[in-house]
Amino acid sequence: MSNRGKLYGIGVGPGDPELITLKALKALAKTNIVAFHQAEGKKSNALTIAECWIKRHQQLLPFVYPTTTEILSPHENYEFILADFYEKISKELRYYLDNGKTIAILAEGDPLFYSSFMYIYNRIGNEYETEVIPGITSVSASASALGVPLCYRNQTFTVLSGVLDQLTLEKRLAVGEAFAIIKLGRNLDKVRTAIYNAGLIKRALYIERATMASERIISLCAAATESSPYFSLVLIPGISWN
Amino acid sequence: MSNRGKLYGIGVGPGDPELITLKALKALAKTNIVAFHQAEGKKSNALTIAECWIKRHQQLLPFVYPTTTEILSPHENYEFILADFYEKISKELRYYLDNGKTIAILAEGDPLFYSSFMYIYNRIGNEYETEVIPGITSVSASASALGVPLCYRNQTFTVLSGVLDQLTLEKRLAVGEAFAIIKLGRNLDKVRTAIYNAGLIKRALYIERATMASERIISLCAAATESSPYFSLVLIPGISWN
Numbered sequence: 001m002s003n004r005g006k007l008y009g010i011g012v013g014p015g016d017p018e019l020i021t022l023k024a025l026k027a028l029a030k031t032n033i034v035a036f037h038q039a040e041g042k043k044s045n046a047l048t049i050a051e052c053w054i055k056r057h058q059q060l061l062p063f064v065y066p067t068t069t070e071i072l073s074p075h076e077n078y079e080f081i082l083a084d085f086y087e088k089i090s091k092e093l094r095y096y097l098d099n100g101k102t103i104a105i106l107a108e109g110d111p112l113f114y115s116s117f118m119y120i121y122n123r124i125g126n127e128y129e130t131e132v133i134p135g136i137t138s139v140s141a142s143a144s145a146l147g148v149p150l151c152y153r154n155q156t157f158t159v160l161s162g163v164l165d166q167l168t169l170e171k172r173l174a175v176g177e178a179f180a181i182i183k184l185g186r187n188l189d190k191v192r193t194a195i196y197n198a199g200l201i202k203r204a205l206y207i208e209r210a211t212m213a214s215e216r217i218i219s220l221c222a223a224a225t226e227s228s229p230y231f232s233l234v235l236i237p238g239i240s241w242n
Numbered sequence: 243m244s245n246r247g248k249l250y251g252i253g254v255g256p257g258d259p260e261l262i263t264l265k266a267l268k269a270l271a272k273t274n275i276v277a278f279h280q281a282e283g284k285k286s287n288a289l290t291i292a293e294c295w296i297k298r299h300q301q302l303l304p305f306v307y308p309t310t311t312e313i314l315s316p317h318e319n320y321e322f323i324l325a326d327f328y329e330k331i332s333k334e335l336r337y338y339l340d341n342g343k344t345i346a347i348l349a350e351g352d353p354l355f356y357s358s359f360m361y362i363y364n365r366i367g368n369e370y371e372t373e374v375i376p377g378i379t380s381v382s383a384s385a386s387a388l389g390v391p392l393c394y395r396n397q398t399f400t401v402l403s404g405v406l407d408q409l410t411l412e413k414r415l416a417v418g419e420a421f422a423i424i425k426l427g428r429n430l431d432k433v434r435t436a437i438y439n440a441g442l443i444k445r446a447l448y449i450e451r452a453t454m455a456s457e458r459i460i461s462l463c464a465a466a467t468e469s470s471p472y473f474s475l476v477l478i479p480g481i482s483w484n
Contacts, residue, residue: 011382018265021378023258113399118391122482125389132389134382136263140253140352144374147367149360154403154425156414157355161396172398175417176316181397240364 005032005097007128008104009111009121011135012050015231019141021048024133028053031104033096034063037102037116046106046229061096061103063089064118082119090123097128110135114161138233139180140211145210147218148237151178155238162187166194173198178238184228191234192220200236208232218238247274247339249370250346251353251363253377254292257454257473261383263291266375270295273346275338277303279358287472288348295329303338303345305358306330324361332365339370352377356403356424380452380475381422388459390479393420397480404429408436415440420480426470431475434462442478448472 008027013019028034034054038044044062047054054060066081069131096103111117111132121130139159141148151157156176160169162183172192173179181191195204206220220234250269255261270276276296280286286304289296295383296302338345353359353374363372381401385392393399398418402411404425414419415436423433437446448462451473462476 013263014376015266018268019263019376021255021261021263022267023260025264026260103443110378110385112385112391113382114395115391118394130389132386134256134261134378134386136352136376136378137382140355140376140379143352143354144327144376147356147374148355149363151356151358151401151413153356154405155402156406157401158418159393159412161398163396164398169358172417175414176400240360 003100004128005099005103007093007097007124007130008102009117009130010050010104010106011110011133012046012106012108013136014109014138014141014210015049015215016141017049017052019211020053020132021135024135025053025132027133028104029055030102031058032101033061034106035063035093035103035108037063037065039065044106046176049108050106059156060113061092085107086119086123089120093120093124094127097124106226107135109137110154113137137154138182138231141236142180142207142210142233142235143237145215146235147205148205148235149240150180150193150235151238152241157238164198166190169194170197173200173236179234179236181234181236183235184232185230186227188223188228189225192223195220195234203236203239204241205235205237206232207235245342246370247341247343247345247367249335249339249372250344251359251372251374252292252346252348253349253352254350254377255378256286256351256380256383256452257291257457258383259291259294261378261453262295263375263377266377269294269373269375270346271297272344273300274343275301275303275345276348277305277335277345278348279305279307281307286348288350291350292348303334310401328361328365333361335362335366336391337420338370339366349377351379355379380424380473381477384449384452384475384477385424385479387457388447388449388477390447390477391482392422392477393480394483399480408432408439411436412439415478421476421478423476423478426474426476427472428469430465430470431467434465437462437476437478445478447477448474448480449477 036044036046107115107117206217278286349357349359369378
């Protein structure tokens with residue numbers, strides 16, 4: 001048992017490499033293997049954020065997503081493909097951990113907030129010594145970059161996925177006072193319509209790649225209709241108090 | 243103009259001093275004055291978190307809350323007292339900034355997420371060069387400390403204030419899949435009842451002072467009925483997927 005490795009889930013934050021915590025840096029420095037998710041043929045976002053903190057002697061371990069869209073037919077395949085993917089990753093990680101390797105899994109933003117790390121954590125987190133180090137979310141980063149307080153006093157703050165259908169979005173935008181809408185991608189047109197129908201379009205702010213060098217703040221109306229980058233979101237801040 | 247100071251809003255994170263970002267530390271090191279809120283006769287929470295990073299030459303500037311409860315009679319007084327408080331602070335900060343001082347205002351968690359910094363930011367943020375550095379929220383910290391993923395895939399995540407009345411809490415707990423309830427204090431009994439009535443009591447987790455040395459994880463039922471510490475919250479994580 002004592003020769004088994006430790007698993008870290010490390011939040012690398014939203015994009016600016018300096019928006020990583022000291023605790024994350026200290027943990028990262030202790031690891032033999034640095035793992036991260038990436039799309040086929042693309043560089044990992046988490047690796048891009050954290051690579052300036054990774055040393056030459058650390059082994060890089062990419063997990064290449066078998067698919068990056070949920071739009072498959074039949075729909076059930078997505079869940080099966082992903083479950084299989086995470087089972088294979090878990091098996092590989094068990095091998096390294098059993099052989100005494102200490103492993104960091106990098107997560108953009110926060111590891112327990114809409115992250116792929118959670119699926120690995122749920123599979124092997126109880127089998128090995130595991131530590132999760134929280135990170136700055138894209139929601140907090142976007143508020144700072146846009147310069148807007150998110151929510152005041154006793155306001156309700158709600159995070160919605162742009163993948164939800166328009167009617168559900170509209171219904172959920174009718175409850176509460178402040179919102180962030182993530183996972184825009186090809187859903188931007190639908191999201192914009194839902195916000196308009198909910199009477200919130202004048203308060204909605206749009207941002208791409210908050211805190212990254214390529215950060216872009218444009219009006220929600222000016223944002224491309226076809227598709228938004230992965231790192232984009234809409235904030236609807238609460239109405240200011242006092 | 244060039245001799246005017248700069249204002250930083252710095253998120254110091256949830257409690258563990260190492261859960262501060264490199265960016266926050268670099269900004270903090272540049273400041274002449276370190277300001278923070280505190281309750282009368284109590285040490286500032288934000289100062290307690292960050293004090294190991296503050297140098298001897300930096301001037302400490304406490305803002306002592308005129309009241310820490312909203313329960314006043316007549317109710318309108320609260321808003322008036324607080325507005326007056328923030329006006330006085332803003333005047334003092336303008337004086338220092340006009341005299342070339344660079345100032346950090348420390349905020350527990352994230353400066354733009356239910357923080358007192360926002361009221362100062364809204365008053366003088368546009369008058370001076372201002373930079374907000376996001377921080378790890380107590381919500382992210384609690385998920386890590388409890389070891390639970392907060393929300394999966396397209397689940398809705400909602401942050402509720404325990405100050406809301408029971409019926410409103412119950413209605414809002416009926417919409418969405420994952421929740422954090424903050425500002426428990428004297429509201430814990432009411433919050434527990436609302437969670438029970440919403441059918442979510444079995445999924446609710448309670449934590450006090452996440453990531454602080456005095457962190458305590460107990461069942462929500464075992465938590466004291468009279469009052470919870472300021473740094474306590476309830477998480478109702480989304481049901482796990484895959």
